[in-house]
Amino acid sequence: MTRIDNSRTIRAPRGPELSAKSWLTEAPLRMLMNNLDPDVAEKPGELVVYGGIGRAARDWESFDRIVSALRKLGEDETLLVQSGKPVGVFRTHKDAPRVLIANSNLVPRWATWEHFNELDRKGLAMYGQMTAGSWIYIGAQGIVQGTYETFVEMGRQHFGGSLKGKWILTGGLGGMGGAQPLAATMAGASCLAVECRPSSIEFRLRTGYLDTSTTSVDEALLMIERSCEEGKPLSVGLLGNAAQVLPELVKRGVRPDMVTDQTSAHDPINGYLPLGWTLAEWEDRRAVDPKSVAKAAKASMAVHVKAMLDFFHAGIPTVDYGNNIRQMALEEGVENAFDFPGFVPAYIRPLFCRGIGPFRWAALSGDPEDIAKTDAKVKELIPDNPHLHNWLDMARERIHFQGLPARICWVGLGDRHRLGLAFNEMVRTGELKAPIVIGRDHLDSGSVASPNRETEAMRDGSDAVSDWPLLNALLNTASGATWVSLHHGGGVGMGFSQHAGMVICCDGTPEADARIARVLWNDPATGVMRHADAGYEIAIECAREHQLNLPGILG
Amino acid sequence: MTRIDNSRTIRAPRGPELSAKSWLTEAPLRMLMNNLDPDVAEKPGELVVYGGIGRAARDWESFDRIVSALRKLGEDETLLVQSGKPVGVFRTHKDAPRVLIANSNLVPRWATWEHFNELDRKGLAMYGQMTAGSWIYIGAQGIVQGTYETFVEMGRQHFGGSLKGKWILTGGLGGMGGAQPLAATMAGASCLAVECRPSSIEFRLRTGYLDTSTTSVDEALLMIERSCEEGKPLSVGLLGNAAQVLPELVKRGVRPDMVTDQTSAHDPINGYLPLGWTLAEWEDRRAVDPKSVAKAAKASMAVHVKAMLDFFHAGIPTVDYGNNIRQMALEEGVENAFDFPGFVPAYIRPLFCRGIGPFRWAALSGDPEDIAKTDAKVKELIPDNPHLHNWLDMARERIHFQGLPARICWVGLGDRHRLGLAFNEMVRTGELKAPIVIGRDHLDSGSVASPNRETEAMRDGSDAVSDWPLLNALLNTASGATWVSLHHGGGVGMGFSQHAGMVICCDGTPEADARIARVLWNDPATGVMRHADAGYEIAIECAREHQLNLPGILG
Numbered sequence A, B: 001m002t003r004i005d006n007s008r009t010i011r012a013p014r015g016p017e018l019s020a021k022s023w024l025t026e027a028p029l030r031m032l033m034n035n036l037d038p039d040v041a042e043k044p045g046e047l048v049v050y051g052g053i054g055r056a057a058r059d060w061e062s063f064d065r066i067v068s069a070l071r072k073l074g075e076d077e078t079l080l081v082q083s084g085k086p087v088g089v090f091r092t093h094k095d096a097p098r099v100l101i102a103n104s105n106l107v108p109r110w111a112t113w114e115h116f117n118e119l120d121r122k123g124l125a126m127y128g129q130m131t132a133g134s135w136i137y138i139g140a141q142g143i144v145q146g147t148y149e150t151f152v153e154m155g156r157q158h159f160g161g162s163l164k165g166k167w168i169l170t171g172g173l174g175g176m177g178g179a180q181p182l183a184a185t186m187a188g189a190s191c192l193a194v195e196c197r198p199s200s201i202e203f204r205l206r207t208g209y210l211d212t213s214t215t216s217v218d219e220a221l222l223m224i225e226r227s228c229e230e231g232k233p234l235s236v237g238l239l240g241n242a243a244q245v246l247p248e249l250v251k252r253g254v255r256p257d258m259v260t261d262q263t264s265a266h267d268p269i270n271g272y273l274p275l276g277w278t279l280a281e282w283e284d285r286r287a288v289d290p291k292s293v294a295k296a297a298k299a300s301m302a303v304h305v306k307a308m309l310d311f312f313h314a315g316i317p318t319v320d321y322g323n324n325i326r327q328m329a330l331e332e333g334v335e336n337a338f339d340f341p342g343f344v345p346a347y348i349r350p351l352f353c354r355g356i357g358p359f360r361w362a363a364l365s366g367d368p369e370d371i372a373k374t375d376a377k378v379k380e381l382i383p384d385n386p387h388l389h390n391w392l393d394m395a396r397e398r399i400h401f402q403g404l405p406a407r408i409c410w411v412g413l414g415d416r417h418r419l420g421l422a423f424n425e426m427v428r429t430g431e432l433k434a435p436i437v438i439g440r441d442h443l444d445s446g447s448v449a450s451p452n453r454e455t456e457a458m459r460d461g462s463d464a465v466s467d468w469p470l471l472n473a474l475l476n477t478a479s480g481a482t483w484v485s486l487h488h489g490g491g492v493g494m495g496f497s498q499h500a501g502m503v504i505c506c507d508g509t510p511e512a513d514a515r516i517a518r519v520l521w522n523d524p525a526t527g528v529m530r531h532a533d534a535g536y537e538i539a540i541e542c543a544r545e546h547q548l549n550l551p552g553i554l555g
């Protein structure tokens, strides 16, 4: 079992030539490889894509075997992947998924980091995160629009719609968190992001997601202050430990306009640098004494959350950005850790009620022109949405592609399948140079149960009911998605969520039309269904408007 | 929400006439109704089929809506059922399942009885057990062969193959447990079963599963003693509380030949009568103070398990029969509760390694002759298995059908699809009067993760990895099973298992041939795969023999 091999450099093949037997198997092959592209993955040599230890395959032997299985896979065969290991190839049929994936799932009573890590050490497990183990991570862009939508919504709710002269305080510039500074400046705000790892800061500077950096709190505050006065959004990476910097800012009486955090707090062993430790100490002790690392990290998170609570109680909009840091602090005795809300109930749920979420696609050709053409097609098909057009323009201008060119835009039920069918038509006519794959994050309307994040504070109290993501995965399988995945843990860690992913390939065929029409309708429709069942008016209305057949819900 | 309506009597339609649009929707319709047939279900008016509170539908409104949705369902539509409630109808395709079911699934950290019961009270949940909520319970016969196979195997391991003159001590004559006395006498042993509910004893007497009953310990022991001396197997139901009777037997120095238990210990609120309580007290206090009921029940289970441990340490083969009673006792401080093994690692795993498990089918015609013909077909197709032939003969003679006539027989990879194809052919030619459905328990080779039962003490320590049942459900969906289900909790209760079900309808069409060939091959093959991955030689050999393509396992 080889878990680290820094000599390997993986890049997906580009262009219209197949290396597998069909586009339906070439697509997962390229997307798996793309997840490990050095421009995409956080630690490609360790198969780590993002989010702490979110991997694309269990080990290098498994990676090689997945690749070889996909190259040979027939049009009526399905590959099963179990926590990043290819375990079986079975006969199915043309309209069945070509790959079915289950990652990191544990029987609930054993669904703890402790047990997971034991299995992981034995080579029996892999942490799939959300899109890492399901091969549809597209680099930090994936999260930019989500973060952008959230910041814009915060601005709308708290500052009358304009973030001019405002600034956001946050932590973490990793795989997902690195999107924060760019999303902030796109939304018109300045951003101070505390990050403990120089390489994370450098990576964000290099890819244009972060404007500038410093190691001095004073200098950082000065730059932020100036940018706010001038009304010119600026993002500043501050090298430091968030658990040290935030309390200091509280003590100094500094008042950000909004506060959040995206350190990898969900994973106390691998994700959060304990207060007062050097990075080298952290790495070393993780290997020899993971328990004491977790203990120290959680204690530091408690300090961190207390500072966030101070900001919140001083009237500053403060939000948990889905890393489970409140839970960790609660477990450390911070009883009021959940005083400030999660970002989903606060800002995202109204979108989920209409099946709107992180829809995304990638150009298997590798040609940025293909994405430009699809961008134009989106504008053409959804003409009356200036917010969306604005996003597409800014994205085009400011977002550097990582790996295969890709685009994300939050659209919902009724729009997704129209876009999919249009893209498939563009592949058919040759307007695009190769097929497109369409997928989404597991963090979506109908695909996740996560009581501290996506399903926090559901109206009917059904936060923890995970029938919904399971039904979502089964239905996507039955509808003919190209690959479908079921994961546990994701962004909030072991025990805290179950979620499903799906990707469908637009290979230009009429068969793909039929699959796209089903999958890209049914998938967001399960989200509308789930929220309608919980009693949200917006969802019930949306279901009626789209004439969904929901017998036990609409009657 | 109507949870109890004793005025309703449900029986599946019989005969070759459709009440739905096709056999693929008629089949789940009849099997749902059959689960609630008064000859099948434990408490049909409460929609409770077996295993404590294992239900077929969430409430009567949901039942009616499922029925009406199934009657209207088209050949390219799929009904979604969420914890017994029909939540959506979606467009899929002909080879997709007609029904997809997820029951009782909870995000791990919330997967407790406490949280489940809270949701259940609010009408947001349903306990699906295994085959209750997935509509393939066929009455106590379902468990008879499993129990028979287990007893026979115990006899082989401990008594040189003959149970003549031996007797088994057990508890519980409910939905599953009621099969014990019959399985014991079929296997050649006598059986003393302690049961606290007169109606459960009467039901087993009436259906011929139990030979006789008494309220006196002395009389029971006398009858057992005599039957053993005469070498004439006899089953005796003893009215009493197992937590009282077993310690008394220990005290008296009574030595059974084997000891087990099938009270519903997995559910401390609804499944186990506390020591010293009357049934009426139990019912009353369950409604008003469930917590204190659970407390008292678990304390009694500890007493019960201590007596089982006494038998075990006195050298008597003692086994946990899958009701999680050891776990309950452990939680009550009985530290050595897991000294005696579970029945799966002890006796069943070698079968699972070859994909052998509780395969079953039912005749939708309602005609017992259809089952007689399939029995004959099984003998014809599997000529060299005297054990199996013996089972079929005895089953024919001694097992009364409950509801739609059905048969169970433990067969594995390589046999299941051959039987399915033959049955489909018999439907096609008109030899059978109507279609057959083929399914299995969730307690099967590849469909369950349950560290205290089916996956206890796996060779590689992967007991708690639940990727496997999820992959099983996804693959059955992709292969074209008629309905597929994913459950949590089953026979061992909240938090302790995840498991999947599948049923396929043999409607006589060539399309069904293709589906049967895939599903009834792939489904047991996932079990062989799972056990091969865990390192069991028998499974690795079986996989090689059947030329399974298992890239990461066989290399």
Ligand SMILES: NC(=O)c1ccc[n+]([C@@H]2O[C@H](COP(=O)([O-])OP(=O)(O)OC[C@H]3O[C@@H](n4cnc5c(N)ncnc54)[C@H](O)[C@@H]3O)[C@@H](O)[C@H]2O)c1
Pocket: A042, A050, A051, A052, A053, A143, A146, A171, A172, A173, A174, A175, A176, A177, A178, A194, A195, A196, A197, A200, A240, A241, A242, A243, A262, A263, A264, A265, A266, A267, A271, A272, A273, A274, A321, A322, A323, A324, A443, A490, A491, A492
């Ligand atoms: N809200 C969302 O939509 C969403 C989506 C996915 C993930 N997440 C969660 O957000 C978190 C971040 O995800 P990611 O992919 O960026 O993870 P990551 O592990 O790639 O990055 C985390 C970053 O935090 C830094 N860090 C750790 N401890 C620190 C400390 N004490 N002070 C300052 N910096 C510290 C690390 O150096 C690293 O760069 C995770 O918990 C993830 O699960 C949220």
Ligand SMILES: NC(=O)c1ccc[n+]([C@@H]2O[C@H](COP(=O)([O-])OP(=O)(O)OC[C@H]3O[C@@H](n4cnc5c(N)ncnc54)[C@H](O)[C@@H]3O)[C@@H](O)[C@H]2O)c1
Pocket: B042, B050, B051, B052, B143, B146, B171, B172, B173, B174, B175, B176, B177, B178, B194, B195, B196, B197, B200, B240, B241, B242, B243, B262, B263, B264, B265, B266, B267, B271, B272, B273, B274, B321, B322, B323, B324, B443, B490, B491, B492
């Ligand atoms: N081993 C297997 O294959 C298997 C399969 C399914 C279920 N199970 C488990 O076996 C158990 C029994 O299942 P079931 O369907 O028969 O359940 P059930 O609820 O229908 O029957 C349980 C019976 O135990 C009796 N009982 C309860 N407390 C008692 C006590 N203190 N003393 C004597 N009798 C008592 C009840 O009156 C009832 O008749 C469950 O825990 C179930 O999950 C095992």
